[in-house]
Amino acid sequence: MTSSSFATEQPRGLTECAGSVIYGGFVHAATFRDNACDLCGHIDDLARLQREHGESLTLAQLVAAGLDRLPMPGSGRTLQRWRQLAAVAAHDLSLVKLFEGHTDALAILHELDGPAPPERSRWGTWCAEPPDARLAFVPQGEGNGVQIRGTKAWCSGAASVTDAVVSGWNEAGEPCLAAVAMQQPGVQVTQSGWQAVGMAASHSVDVQFADAHGVLLGSPGDYTRRPGFWQGAAGIAACWFGGALGIAEMARELSATSRDPHRLAHLGAIDVAMAGAAALLREAAAAIDVDPHANAEALALRTRLAVEAAAGTVMHHAGRALGAGPLCRNARFARAMADLPVFMRQSHAERDLAALGQRMVQAGTCPWVL
Numbered sequence: 001m002t003s004s005s006f007a008t009e010q011p012r013g014l015t016e017c018a019g020s021v022i023y024g025g026f027v028h029a030a031t032f033r034d035n036a037c038d039l040c041g042h043i044d045d046l047a048r049l050q051r052e053h054g055e056s057l058t059l060a061q062l063v064a065a066g067l068d069r070l071p072m073p074g075s076g077r078t079l080q081r082w083r084q085l086a087a088v089a090a091h092d093l094s095l096v097k098l099f100e101g102h103t104d105a106l107a108i109l110h111e112l113d114g115p116a117p118p119e120r121s122r123w124g125t126w127c128a129e130p131p132d133a134r135l136a137f138v139p140q141g142e143g144n145g146v147q148i149r150g151t152k153a154w155c156s157g158a159a160s161v162t163d164a165v166v167s168g169w170n171e172a173g174e175p176c177l178a179a180v181a182m183q184q185p186g187v188q189v190t191q192s193g194w195q196a197v198g199m200a201a202s203h204s205v206d207v208q209f210a211d212a213h214g215v216l217l218g219s220p221g222d223y224t225r226r227p228g229f230w231q232g233a234a235g236i237a238a239c240w241f242g243g244a245l246g247i248a249e250m251a252r253e254l255s256a257t258s259r260d261p262h263r264l265a266h267l268g269a270i271d272v273a274m275a276g277a278a279a280l281l282r283e284a285a286a287a288i289d290v291d292p293h294a295n296a297e298a299l300a301l302r303t304r305l306a307v308e309a310a311a312g313t314v315m316h317h318a319g320r321a322l323g324a325g326p327l328c329r330n331a332r333f334a335r336a337m338a339d340l341p342v343f344m345r346q347s348h349a350e351r352d353l354a355a356l357g358q359r360m361v362q363a364g365t366c367p368w369v370l
Contacts, residue, residue: 042067042084042087043087045065045066045067046062046067046084046087046088046091049061049062049065049067050091055092055332057091057092057095058095058160059095059098059099059102059122059157059160059161060120060122060160062088062095062099063102063120063121063122064120067084067088068099068102068103068106070084070085070103070106072107072110072111072228073107073227073228073231073232073235073288073292074227074228074231074288074289074292074293075289075292076289077289078231078235078285078286078288078289079281079282079285079286079289081103081235081238082235082238082281082285083238085099085100085103085235085238085239085242086238086239086241086242086245087242088239088242089238089239089240089241089242089243089245089246090242090243090245090246090249091246092201093199093239093242093243093246093335093336093339093340093343094199094200094201094202094339095201096239096242096243097156097157097199097202097204097239097343098122098124098156098157098160098161098202100235100236100239101123101124101125101126101156101157102122102123102124102125102161104125104165104232104235105117105123105124105125105163105164105165106123107228107232108125108165108177108217108223108228109165109179109217111226111227111228112177112217112218112222112226113218114179114215114217114218115179115215117163118162118163121162121163122157122160122161122162122163123161123162123163123164123165124155124156124157124158124161124163124164124165125164125165126152126154126155126156126158126164126165126166126167126207127165127166127167127177127223128152128153128154128167129167129175130153130154132153133150133151133152133153133206134150134168134169135148135149135150135151135152135166135167135168135169135209136148136149136150136168136169136171137168137169137170137171137176137178137214137216138171138211139170139171140213144215144216145213145214145215145216146170146178146213146214146215146216147186147211147212147213147214148166148168148178148180148186148209148211148212148213148214149209149210149211150168150208150209151206151207151208151209152166152206152207152208152209153193153206154193154204155189155193155204155205155206155207156202156203156204157202157203157204158182158189158203158204158205158207159189159203159205160203161182162181162182162183163179163180163181163182164179164180164182165177165178165179165217166178166180166214167223170220172220174220174221175220175221175223175224176216176217176220176223177216177217177218177222177223178214178215178216178217179214179215179217180209180212180213180214180215181213184212184213185212186209186210186211186212186213187207187208187209187210187212188207188208188209188210189205189207190205190206190207190208191205192205192206193205193206196342197338198338198339198340198341198342198343199339199342199343227292227293227294227295227296230295230296230297230299230300231288231292231296231300233296233300233304234284234288234296234299234300234303234304236304236346237277237281237284237300237303237304237306237307237308238281238307239343240304240307240308240311240340240343240344241274241277241278241281241307241310241311243311243336243339243340243343244273244274244277244307244310244311244314244315244340245274246332246336247314247315247318247333247336247337247340248270248274248314248318250318250326250330250332250333250336251266251267251270251314251317251318251321251322252267252270254322254326255267255321255322262321263321263322266317266318266320266321267317267321269313269317270313270314270317270318270321273309273310273311273313273314273317274310274314276306276310277306277307277310277311280302280303280306280307281303281307284296284299284300284302284303287299297355297359298356298359301352301355301356301359302356304347304352305347305352305353305356308344308347311340311344312344315337315340315341318337319337
């Protein structure tokens, strides 16, 4: 913000085939060139971890295996990054919530010339800004050290990460970022702030900071000003896609022997939704890599909204195709169907649609040509 065991099965929804990656039934033709071995190696390592640990797979195990060493957004391999996020999401949405936050923190540290993360450290990215839970950054001596005060909400994985990138406000009222180590006296992880059944395993609780030491990252305003902000926002859609992929694959597998025309029609609708979302994600990744310094706001909004709609379509048709049985008796399916709607509420819904519509009104030419 989990699944039946993968301990005796090849992970479903992500396999390697002749230089292409197959998501369920959707073949993504791609020439990986020098990066082929990296991606295939990550896929193989993830498959091994899924077999060994099943639904108990953790962020620490992903990090220890080096699966967090993803290409940076806009590096020419954005699609490779998103494919790894989608693969983890197809296995477990709560896990990918932590994995995405960790890899996003590494990207922020890289982009803003932050401190090198310690080996095998596990990071959170906690930058939500509800009005009743804001952090104050108070200068601490010379340099870029600060004391962090206040409560931070929506801190996914707070009890299991070693460090975090957090947003806050300096004495001039400017938005800033800081890196903070979790194992220090001024940091208290609470049990408050999460009541939902969906994404419960993400443990997204409140964290209290009482003069905890942090290190400023970049300059005020850099968090949203940097190109990686919208590139990372688009990457969230890859996680949603992966969650929908897991559900779509389960619907396909549970319907393998069905000849019921209504169930097959639901699978057809799932195929249309998934194929369209996959195409837009590939297009978005390519556009980011072509011009990594461009403002990707419209691209990110469009991609997120399209994938959100596709995922909603998948859940609707999967539920109707399979009926109550898997929702009640298949733990993996039930968790995925509970988790994905909660995860996707990270979208701002109609506000994002309105922002995208405003960009279309301001466009100088028709934005929808082939």
